[in-house]
Amino acid sequence: xxxxxxxxxxxxxxxxxxxxxxxxxxxxxxxxxxxxxxxxxxxxxxxxxxxxxxxxxxxxxxxxxxxxxxxxxxxxxxxxxxxxxxxxxxxxxxxxxxxxxxxxxxxxxxxxxxxxxxxxxxxxxxxxxxxxxxxxxxxxxxxxxxxxxxxxxxxxxxxxxxxxxxxxxxxxxxxxxxxxxxxxxxxxxxxxxxxxxxxxxxxxxxxxxxxxxxxxxxxxxxxxxxxxxxxxxxxxxxxxxxxxxxxxxxxxxxxxxxxxxxxxxxxxxxxxxxxxxxxxxxxxxxxxxxxxxxxxxxxxxxxxxxxxxxxxxxxxxxxxxxxxxxxxxxxxxxxxxxxxxxxxxxxxxxxxxxxxxxxxxxxxxxxxxxxxxxxxxxxxxxxxxxxxxxxxxxxxxxxxxxxxxxxxxxxxxxxxxxxxxxxxxxxxxxxxxxxxxxxxxxxxxxxxxxxx
Amino acid sequence: xxxxxxxxxxxxxxxxxxxxxxxxxxxxxxxxxxxxxxxxxxxxxxxxxxxxxxxxxxxxxxxxxxxxxxxxxxxxxxxxxxxxxxxxxxxxxxxxxxxxxxxxxxxxxxxxxxxxxxxxxxxxxxxxxxxxxxxxxxxxxxxxxxxxxxxxxxxxxxxxxxxxxxxxxxxxxxxxxxxxxxxxxx
Amino acid sequence: xxxxxxxxxxxxxxxxxxxxxxxxxxxxxxxxxxxxxxxxxxxxxxxxxxxxxxxxxxxxxxxxxxxxxxxxxxxxxxxxxxxxxxxxxxxxxxxxxxxxxxxxxxxxxxxxxxxxxxxxxxxxxxxxxxxxxxxxxxxxxxxxxxxxxxxxxxxxxxxxxxxxxxxxxxxxxxxxxxxxxxxxxxxxxxxxxxxxxxxxxxxxxxxxxxxxxxxxxxxxxxxxxxxxxxxxxxxxxxxxxxxxxxxxxxxxxxxxxxxxxxxxxxxxxxxxxxxxxxx
Numbered sequence: 053x054x055x056x057x058x059x060x061x062x063x064x065x066x067x068x069x070x071x072x073x074x075x076x077x078x079x080x081x082x083x084x085x086x087x088x089x090x091x092x093x094x095x096x097x098x099x100x101x102x103x104x105x106x107x108x109x110x111x112x113x114x115x116x117x118x119x120x121x122x123x124x125x126x127x128x129x130x131x132x133x134x135x136x137x138x139x140x141x142x143x144x145x146x147x148x149x150x151x152x153x154x155x156x157x158x159x160x161x162x163x164x165x166x167x168x169x170x171x172x173x174x175x176x177x178x179x180x181x182x183x184x185x186x187x188x189x190x191x192x193x194x195x196x197x198x199x200x201x202x203x204x205x206x207x208x209x210x211x212x213x214x215x216x217x218x219x220x221x222x223x224x225x226x227x228x229x230x231x232x233x234x235x236x237x238x239x240x241x242x243x244x245x246x247x248x249x250x251x252x253x254x255x256x257x258x259x260x261x262x263x264x265x266x267x268x269x270x271x272x273x274x275x276x277x278x279x280x281x282x283x284x285x286x287x288x289x290x291x292x293x294x295x296x297x298x299x300x301x302x303x304x305x306x307x308x309x310x311x312x313x314x315x316x317x318x319x320x321x322x323x324x325x326x327x328x329x330x331x332x333x334x335x336x337x338x339x340x341x342x343x344x345x346x347x348x349x350x351x352x353x354x355x356x357x358x359x360x361x362x363x364x365x366x367x368x369x370x371x372x373x374x375x376x377x378x379x380x381x382x383x384x385x386x387x388x389x390x391x392x393x394x395x396x397x398x399x400x401x402x403x404x405x406x407x408x409x410x411x412x413x414x415x416x417x418x419x420x421x422x423x424x425x426x427x428x429x430x431x432x433x434x435x436x437x438x439x440x441x442x443x444x445x446x447x448x449x450x451x452x453x454x455x456x457x458x459x460x461x462x463x464x465x466x467x468x469x470x471x472x473x474x475x476x477x478x479x480x481x482x483x484x485x486x487x488x489x490x491x492x493x494x495x496x497x498x499x500x501x502x503x504x
Numbered sequence: 505x506x507x508x509x510x511x512x513x514x515x516x517x518x519x520x521x522x523x524x525x526x527x528x529x530x531x532x533x534x535x536x537x538x539x540x541x542x543x544x545x546x547x548x549x550x551x552x553x554x555x556x557x558x559x560x561x562x563x564x565x566x567x568x569x570x571x572x573x574x575x576x577x578x579x580x581x582x583x584x585x586x587x588x589x590x591x592x593x594x595x596x597x598x599x600x601x602x603x604x605x606x607x608x609x610x611x612x613x614x615x616x617x618x619x620x621x622x623x624x625x626x627x628x629x630x631x632x633x634x635x636x637x638x639x640x641x642x643x644x645x646x647x648x649x650x651x652x653x654x655x656x657x658x659x660x661x662x663x664x665x666x667x668x669x670x671x672x673x674x675x676x677x678x679x680x681x682x683x684x685x686x687x688x689x690x
Numbered sequence: 691x692x693x694x695x696x697x698x699x700x701x702x703x704x705x706x707x708x709x710x711x712x713x714x715x716x717x718x719x720x721x722x723x724x725x726x727x728x729x730x731x732x733x734x735x736x737x738x739x740x741x742x743x744x745x746x747x748x749x750x751x752x753x754x755x756x757x758x759x760x761x762x763x764x765x766x767x768x769x770x771x772x773x774x775x776x777x778x779x780x781x782x783x784x785x786x787x788x789x790x791x792x793x794x795x796x797x798x799x800x801x802x803x804x805x806x807x808x809x810x811x812x813x814x815x816x817x818x819x820x821x822x823x824x825x826x827x828x829x830x831x832x833x834x835x836x837x838x839x840x841x842x843x844x845x846x847x848x849x850x851x852x853x854x855x856x857x858x859x860x861x862x863x864x865x866x867x868x869x870x871x872x873x874x875x876x877x878x879x880x881x882x883x884x885x886x887x888x889x890x891x892x893x894x895x896x897x898x899x900x901x902x903x904x905x906x907x908x909x910x911x912x913x914x915x916x917x918x919x920x921x922x923x924x925x926x927x928x929x930x931x932x933x934x935x936x937x938x939x940x941x942x943x944x945x946x947x948x949x950x951x952x953x954x955x956x957x958x959x960x961x962x963x964x965x966x967x968x969x
Binding site for chain 2: 075078079092095098099102103105106108109110111112115116119125131132133137181182183184187200201202203205206207210227228230231232234235238239242243259267268269270272273276277287292293294295296297298299301302309311312313314315316317318319320321322323324333335339342343348
């Protein structure tokens with residue numbers, strides 16, 4: 053199903069879709085309130101944007117600097133040109149460690165690489181430890197939001213799920229009770245795991261350190277109890293200097309959830325005695341996007357999810373309707389770069405309202421890129437019916453005579469045809485809306501009479 | 505060609521324009537750092553506690569096993585630092601000392617030397633961090649200025665007890681890390 | 691103080707900004723600025739009253755206004771559907787139609803934004819195209835920024851809900867966005883708030899999109915209508931009598947839904963309100 057069909061399906065459950073919309077708006081609102089407490093908020097966005105602009109222009113240098121410094125600190129660096137290579141590298145590390153059960157904290161990159169099914173196929177048990185991710189993992193679903201993976205689920209559904217999987221009391225929907233059940237269940241996994249995988253929020257070129265931000269503490273519980281820490285990092289996650297973290301950490305949590313900072317901001321520089329840290333630097337289409345002048349800036353993204361929370365379409369259609377690992381506005385400008393055909397409806401799943409661009413902490417011109425992707429997509433599709441009608445439209449609008457004539461015919465038709473002909477299934481506008489009332493004369497006709 | 509080489513070569517071949525790095529200004533912040541810090545900790549569902557109140561709590565015996573890195577609470581510490589931090593899986597309370605803290609968001613910096621074992625602030629059921637009043641800075645920029653190029657294998661900012669809102673956006677305190685954070689300003 | 695030929699009940703306090711100065715310096719040299727009215731195609735066909743109101747307001751404010759009869763469309767629907775490259779003919783025709791004028795004024799933020807930012811480069815007409823981009827204005831911003839109107843007087847005792855159309859809002863920055871940390875401002879509110887009896891109603895979501903979005907209204911019909919319903923609910927639940935805004939595309943979409951749902955809320959383009967109070 054295309055996005056419009058998925059959206060229509062989602063909206064059929066009016067109560068649930070309204071709840072989804074209200075819940076995400078509530079988070080957008082928290083973000084607003086928090087940002088208004090920082091007088092220099094817009095300046096911070098500009099700084100973050102400029103820093104990331106500098107990163108994209110010097111990416112190769114920063115990546116090499118990062119590798120040099122991280123290696124000096126005893127971290128193993130791997131490079132993966134695509135998802136397959138990333139997954140193979142992870143598996144090879146696990147095999148070396150003789151490990152068949154791991155814990156993983158939130159990493160959208162590993163989702164992008166479809167790491168879990170690959171590892172499972174190769175006999176490795178993967179436990180996602182972020183509460184929201186564990187929930188969707190139990191359900192066999194991908195996350196529907198990059199920061200709030202289970203935002204599409206109500207507590208009743210989670211209660212039922214935990215009753216089945218964790219033996220919690222049937223019907224007990226208390227979030228505290230359910231969270232404690234997950235805490236006990238996952239604690240066993242943390243204590244047993246020898247290898248833990250995390251994502252990377254920021255990699256600092258200057259020092260070779262990387263930062264992982266969580267509220268739950270699951271990333272740290274995993275890595276500090278394990279012997280081997282594997283960190284999957286998109287090559288665009290680099291920032292030049294340590295003190296740039298001041299800018300990004302002030303923006304990230306406020307944009308994502310409206311908190312003044314995430315609970316834990318762990319800076320990894322070298323492994324604990326006797327342990328290992330591996331970083332896998334992943335391309336998987338990022339260098340290709342870097343080469344696209346119009347869409348390069350999408351790589352500035354710090355994965356805060358604010359664009360999803362603010363998007364009136366995302367709120368009313370849900371993450372799954374996008375069928376892309378990263379959904380919402382940012383997903384709609386990243387994913388067509390990965391697979392234009394599959395994701396061609398995404399840039400059109402927008403009114404170009406521009407709200408996403410205004411909340412983006414790194415000032416990506418998201419709505420502009422959505423417009424530009426539309427131009428690429430129609431070019432790639434060649435002339436279609438829509439294309440022909442648009443060309444036809446240009447013909448009409450190029451010539452005043454044909455414009456006036458076709459306008460007159462249209463108004464005459466609308467005025468005189470019976471409602472049954474006008475409001476039929478082919479008239480999509482008229483399904484839930486009335487057409488505008490038809491005036492007797494156009495403005496042009498009025499001007500001819502009244503302002504000769 | 506290795507993957508690294510092909511990635512680097514692909515990037516370099518684009519010959520992108522280099523944009524300059526901006527200067528980060530000296531943003532101010534709260535004038536009353538202690539008050540701002542306390543407000544932030546409360547906002548983060550942490551608790552500001554006086555040393556006396558903490559002692560009363562410790563004396564009540566509600567935390568059977570306690571590990572303290574700080575001399576002032578040595579008497580209450582009844583756990584030795586283990587070789588393997590897994591042994592602390594049932595630890596009730598850890599008392600640690602933070603190096604400094606940030607008023608705008610309650611973030612407290614600790615590194616390997618303060619933690620002793622990295623898992624401790626997470627594996628413990630409850631957590632106390634001592635913060636010196638004089639060590640407060642206004643914002644994260646000042647925090648990184650203060651850190652400079654101080655090198656520790658690991659360091660973190662902790663700003664509150666572990667939490668999640670993954671179940672219908674209901675805030676639950678106590679996810680996988682410590683279920684409470686008590687901060688004592690010394 | 692520059693003297694205007696304006697009608698009674700109008701009080702205009704002029705702010706000497708650069709844009710106003712350009713306009714008034716033309717006036718002082720006895721060359722009255724020639725203003726061309728650009729009317730979006732669907733307003734011409736379906737809402738001539740809005741076009742008439744726009745024209746009359748400008749005339750009442752002392753402007754010399756012409757409506758070039760051979761104008762057609764700005765090309766926005768085609769460009770937003772992904773066919774910007776096919777709007778070259780329309781764009782060139784547009785540039786030529788409006789080349790001779792000092793200002794172009796349009797009662798639609800989205801059309802103005804399209805002309806300025808999304809029309810393809812017209813080879814051979816580069817100078818004219820650049821000049822056009824600098825002289826084309828949306829109706830309310832023309833009144834506040836070029837004519838320098840600080841407030842209007844008159845009576846309009848109604849509860850008004852303002853719909854901040856997105857392209858005007860975040861494209862032309864006609865009012866402050868709820869997303870940004872900026873001092874609140876609104877060009878439309880400036881024009882309306884001093885009217886006697888007018889109550890500017892605060893909404894729950896001040897600038898959420900109505901869901902029209904051009905071809906989106908048809909290609910993502912379910913979403914489009916739901917967004918429109920939600921906007922209406924916001925206004926109606928705050929007892930708005932008249933929903934107003936600067937873009938008839940949004941209003942057409944919201945009005946269509948309201949009529950189908952038999953909701954009694956009324957709709958007026960801001961030009962219609964101003965024309966009503968200016969005599």
